[in-house]
Amino acid sequence: MNLFVxxxxxxxxxxxxxxxxxxxxxxxxxxxxxTNFAFGAILMCAAYxxxxxxxxxxMTSLVSGLLGAVVIGVIVSLATELLAYRSLRRLKxxxxxxxxxxxGVNIFVQNxxxxxxxxxxxxxxxxxxxxxxxxxxxxxxxxxxxSLVISLIVLGVLWIFIEKTKHGIxxxxxxxxxxxxxxxxxxxxxxxxxxxxxxxxxxxxxxxFMGMKYAVYPTLGAISSKAFISSVIGGLxxxxxxxxxxxxxxxxxxxxxxYISSSFRDLFSxxxxxxxxxxxxxxxxGSGINDKL
Amino acid sequence: xxxxxxxLVTAMCTxxxxxxxxxxxxxxxxxxxxxxxxxxSVTIGFFGNMSASGAFQDVPQRFxxxxxxxxxxxxxxxxxxxxxxxxxxxxRDALTESVTAVNKMVQQDKVVGIVGPGGSRYALPVISxxxxxxxxxxxxxxxxxxxxxxxxxxxxxxxxxxxSFIDPYQGSAxxxxxxxxxxxxxxxxxxxxxxxxxxxxLQYFVDEYKRLGGEITxxxxxxSTDVEFRSQLSAIADSGATALFAPATEYKYAAxxxxxxxxxxxxxxxxxxxxxxxxxxxxxxxxxxxxAYVSIPMDENDPRFDDFNKAFDAKHKSSGYxxxxxxxxxxxxxxLLEWAIKKANSFDGEAIKNALETAKGVPLFTExxxxxxxxxxxxxxxxxxxxRVEKGQYKLVATFKPGD
Amino acid sequence: MYLQSLAIFACVNMIAVAxxxxxxxxxxxxxxxxxxxxxxxxxxxxxxxxxxxxxxLPAIIAGGFVAVLISVIIGYPALRxxxxxxxxxxxxxxxxxxxxxxxxxxxPVFNASxxxxxxxxxxxxSVVLAFTILSVWFMRNFLKSHYGKNCIAxxxxxxxxxxxxxNVLKTKLIALMISAFYxxxxxxxxxxxxxxxxxxxxxxxxxxxxxxxxxxxxxxTLSGPLLAAAILVVLPEFLRFLAIWRLVFYGAAFVxxxxxxxxxxxxxREISFKWVGRLYGKVRGKARD
Numbered sequence: 009m010n011l012f013v014x015x016x017x018x019x020x021x022x023x024x025x026x027x028x029x030x031x032x033x034x035x036x037x038x039x040x041x042x043t044n045f046a047f048g049a050i051l052m053c054a055a056y057x058x059x060x061x062x063x064x065x066x067m068t069s070l071v072s073g074l075l076g077a078v079v080i081g082v083i084v085s086l087a088t089e090l091l092a093y094r095s096l097r098r099l100k101x102x103x104x105x106x107x108x109x110x111x112g113v114n115i116f117v118q119n120x121x122x123x124x125x126x127x128x129x130x131x132x133x134x135x136x137x138x139x140x141x142x143x144x145x146x147x148x149x150x151x152x153x154x155s156l157v158i159s160l161i162v163l164g165v166l167w168i169f170i171e172k173t174k175h176g177i178x179x180x181x182x183x184x185x186x187x188x189x190x191x192x193x194x195x196x197x198x199x200x201x202x203x204x205x206x207x208x209x210x211x212x213x214x215x216x217f218m219g220m221k222y223a224v225y226p227t228l229g230a231i232s233s234k235a236f237i238s239s240v241i242g243g244l245x246x247x248x249x250x251x252x253x254x255x256x257x258x259x260x261x262x263x264x265x266x267y268i269s270s271s272f273r274d275l276f277s278x279x280x281x282x283x284x285x286x287x288x289x290x291x292x293x294g295s296g297i298n299d300k301l
Numbered sequence: 302x303x304x305x306x307x308x309l310v311t312a313m314c315t316x317x318x319x320x321x322x323x324x325x326x327x328x329x330x331x332x333x334x335x336x337x338x339x340x341x342s343v344t345i346g347f348f349g350n351m352s353a354s355g356a357f358q359d360v361p362q363r364f365x366x367x368x369x370x371x372x373x374x375x376x377x378x379x380x381x382x383x384x385x386x387x388x389x390x391x392x393r394d395a396l397t398e399s400v401t402a403v404n405k406m407v408q409q410d411k412v413v414g415i416v417g418p419g420g421s422r423y424a425l426p427v428i429s430x431x432x433x434x435x436x437x438x439x440x441x442x443x444x445x446x447x448x449x450x451x452x453x454x455x456x457x458x459x460x461x462x463x464x465s466f467i468d469p470y471q472g473s474a475x476x477x478x479x480x481x482x483x484x485x486x487x488x489x490x491x492x493x494x495x496x497x498x499x500x501x502x503l504q505y506f507v508d509e510y511k512r513l514g515g516e517i518t519x520x521x522x523x524x525s526t527d528v529e530f531r532s533q534l535s536a537i538a539d540s541g542a543t544a545l546f547a548p549a550t551e552y553k554y555a556a557x558x559x560x561x562x563x564x565x566x567x568x569x570x571x572x573x574x575x576x577x578x579x580x581x582x583x584x585x586x587x588x589x590x591x592x593a594y595v596s597i598p599m600d601e602n603d604p605r606f607d608d609f610n611k612a613f614d615a616k617h618k619s620s621g622y623x624x625x626x627x628x629x630x631x632x633x634x635x636x637l638l639e640w641a642i643k644k645a646n647s648f649d650g651e652a653i654k655n656a657l658e659t660a661k662g663v664p665l666f667t668e669x670x671x672x673x674x675x676x677x678x679x680x681x682x683x684x685x686x687x688x689r690v691e692k693g694q695y696k697l698v699a700t701f702k703p704g705d
Numbered sequence: 706m707y708l709q710s711l712a713i714f715a716c717v718n719m720i721a722v723a724x725x726x727x728x729x730x731x732x733x734x735x736x737x738x739x740x741x742x743x744x745x746x747x748x749x750x751x752x753x754x755x756x757x758x759x760x761x762l763p764a765i766i767a768g769g770f771v772a773v774l775i776s777v778i779i780g781y782p783a784l785r786x787x788x789x790x791x792x793x794x795x796x797x798x799x800x801x802x803x804x805x806x807x808x809x810x811x812x813p814v815f816n817a818s819x820x821x822x823x824x825x826x827x828x829x830x831s832v833v834l835a836f837t838i839l840s841v842w843f844m845r846n847f848l849k850s851h852y853g854k855n856c857i858a859x860x861x862x863x864x865x866x867x868x869x870x871x872n873v874l875k876t877k878l879i880a881l882m883i884s885a886f887y888x889x890x891x892x893x894x895x896x897x898x899x900x901x902x903x904x905x906x907x908x909x910x911x912x913x914x915x916x917x918x919x920x921x922x923x924x925x926t927l928s929g930p931l932l933a934a935a936i937l938v939v940l941p942e943f944l945r946f947l948a949i950w951r952l953v954f955y956g957a958a959f960v961x962x963x964x965x966x967x968x969x970x971x972x973x974r975e976i977s978f979k980w981v982g983r984l985y986g987k988v989r990g991k992a993r994d
Contacts, residue, residue: 011536018532104729111959122352128357151564272810275806404709405942494818
């Protein structure tokens with residue numbers, strides 16, 4: 009029983025990271041209807057931003073680390089939007105082309121970073137009291153609780169922003185129908201800037217926490233495929249769905265490798281995912297999108 | 302109209318491909334041997350993973366070989382000829398790019414020998430290419446037994462050699478050390494299920510450990526793309542093990558496992574193979590792996606490596622890489638090739654191969670007396686050093702030759 | 706040997722891409738897991754050759770049919786439930802992982818992560834070329850047949866296609882089966898040239914390359930993706946002179962091509978030589994100025 013609760017707790021803390029990533033992913037999908045394969049690269053660059061601030065500038069507080077990551081994350085995210093996507097969107101190119109462009113950005117950035125920063129792991133030396141919190145036999149690192157709390161706060165703020173503010177309404181309108189939103193006087197280019205900035209922000213926050221939990225290295229972004237899976241399970245384009253999908257995937261993976269088989273883990277988690285999709289083709293919280301190539 | 306154009310294009314593509322493909326075949330599969338050293342210089346090749354995850358292993362190797370060859374040329378070259386160095390990255394697609402890299406080296410660069418690659422994944426696809434073209438290939442970190450010996454026929458691959466451990470050798474040495482010297486009567490294991498190196502070591506470790514009478518409490522796995530091991534670690538702690546054997550091909554797995562065990566408040570005595578040994582592991586997870594044991598072929602703290610380390614670190618500072626064990630392996634490889642060419646007094650592939658087979662007591666960079674077993678092309682009775690992490694440093698605790 | 710090996714890899718890539726063109730370029734179902742079918746075909750061919758003593762050519766064909774079988778098992782439920790495009794893509798992504806994980810866990814015969822080595826090099830230039838020509842020719846005819854037209858109809862407007870009496874599920878499934886067959890054959894040929902077969906050979910990166918070839922080549926065209934498939938094999942080799950910067954430029958090339966040819970190299974048309982005439986006209990026009 010102790011082991012079971014322990015695994016659930018671990019799963020939730022992993023799920024928190026997946027959820028935050030999935031939101032950044034889903035946000036772009038909901039408006040532009042394409043999968044941003046460059047998301048992992050943005051996350052990785054942001055983590056290097058945190059590394060730069062804490063290691064080179066020797067500002068080792070969490071706030072300065074996060075700030076460094078956010079600056080780099082947002083810059084890289086906006087740069088991709090401007091250089092790789094904007095002109096394609098203007099031409100109303102099919103989203104497959106956007107995806108390939110994103111794939112190119114990913115290869116480009118990852119290899120560039122391998123050359124610039126070497127393939128070695130860098131640890132993020134953020135000064136933070138670390139201890140293991142115990143509830144009976146259940147143990148959890150304070151870092152996990154902390155990252156979960158911050159993730160939830162960010163998700164909450166994001167939700168308020170999207171639901172309550174003027175820009176949020178514009179984003180939702182664009183997500184619903186980009187062309188009509190444009191006709192109604194919404195500056196779609198400005199909206200896309202805001203959306204990519206938010207997406208870069210979520211990538212930066214999760215990148216910093218991943219850098220603290222694991223390390224910073226050029227292939228760190230590979231984990232973003234989990235975000236893709238989470239948002240499909242939850243319902244592509246749906247933000248609450250992405251959060252739900254992230255937590256489901258985190259717990260599911262932990263449970264399977266703890267109880268069924270660690271070597272067959274992905275086999276089981278993908279089978280569950282396929283089963284979900286066969287019965288709920290639009291994911292758990294997704295609405296029907298009439299999607300065309 | 303369109304269909305005629307289509308036919309035209311198809312025809313053109315076909316003709317190009319035919320010229321491309323058969324043209325290559327028609328000029329005889331390989332150019333004559335003597336072409337390789339007819340000029341006033343000869344070429345030595347290297348290939349490996351220099352762009353994907355784990356590039357920290359092969360990039361320093363490339364630096365080490367290039368530096369050594371520079372030095373060699375300053376000393377007058379090989380048999381009176383200048384030595385050129387070519388290298389190719391195979392990181393994007395191990396299989397395809399290894400095959401094309403070796404073909405390119407053999408056919409276009411006319412290499413007299415290949416030093417490398419650093420991993421079995423890159424070496425296994427090129428065995429027949431090296432054998433057919435009679436190009437000696439000294440792999441410097443490919444530990445899989447199949448690299449030098451054909452599994453089906455049991456025959457040695459004549460042109461494949463290695464300077465590193467093989468998996469059965471290191472796996473059983475570690476099992477013996479853990480059971481007999483450290484007195485671990487039970488141990489848990491965790492290894493990437495899709496990794497050649499980790500699975501190879503795991504298999505031989507477990508076989509030997511069980512044969513000695515030890516108990517494997519649980520054997521868990523992960524995918525090599527994983528970064529999260531807490532679920533497995535909780536289950537391992539639950540199985541009652543206090544020692545954990547974690548073979549992995551990169552130090553990042555060791556760092557993650559140790560850090561996450563700490564986050565769960567778990568303490569294990571870790572047992573790692575040589576591939577995770579690196580100074581960077583200490584920088585990333587030094588306190589967490591305190592007390593861990595690592596087996597490697599040499600003691601890096603040995604003063605005889607100091608000069609090399611200093612020179613290497615100073616020269617390649619901007620690259621972000623420091624001298625590591627992989628660079629030492631590369632030094633072994635290139636020195637062995639140099640020795641063989643000098644012994645054979647020829648650049649002929651067959652002569653070099655024959656010289657390599659007689660290698661006995663050759664002084665190499667890490668091994669003062671290096672011997673190749675002619676029937677397997679593996680190093681004979683290579684030294685195993687066990688390092689223990691103490692106060693954030695590797696300390697030599699044992700050195701032995703399992704064959705003694 | 707060097708140019709020959711490049712030509713063979715290019716041909717193998719072209720076969721797999723020819724299949725994917727039908728699925729993605731024409732039917733509009735996009736798959737980021739096509740390397741899974743290559744893996745299935747490769748393992749089926751090599752195992753039937755090595756352990757069941759099936760001769761080389763039948764073994765390759767058998768590999769293709771095993772891939773078809775698997776494609777039906779995975780594709781029928783997924784396509785029947787009318788999954789949205791990205792959901793199907795993720796099912797395919799899952800499929801590659803499932804194939805890879807299954808193989809890495811089967812020790813007997815499949816040899817787990819150690820892979821099967823010492824496969825004889827039977828995929829010679831002539832064999833591979835014959836396969837390429839045959840498969841491209843067949844695909845071209847298929848695309849011109851009314852089946853091919855059905856596929857385009859589904860890509861354009863699925864509901865409308867259904868209205869005019871096209872059996873959408875059947876057409877999609879046929880497209881998936883044929884593309885799986887092509888991928889399976891390509892995987893088999895690949896392994897009999899590379900002589901070593903391991904589950905890691907057919908990773909997501911391989912699937913990405915195939916999809917990239919189709920998209921860079923252009924939608925609704927066969928010659929464009931075939932050209933792109935060959936280019937994507939040759940390009941990384943061509944960029945060798947850039948040394949460590951090679952893959953940086955490879956990635957940048959994707960973005961740049963998309964910026965300047967946003968419809969792909971050959972969107973909606975086959976390779977034509979009209980541009981030669983246009984260019985000639987322009988040059989003459991300039992010369993006259």
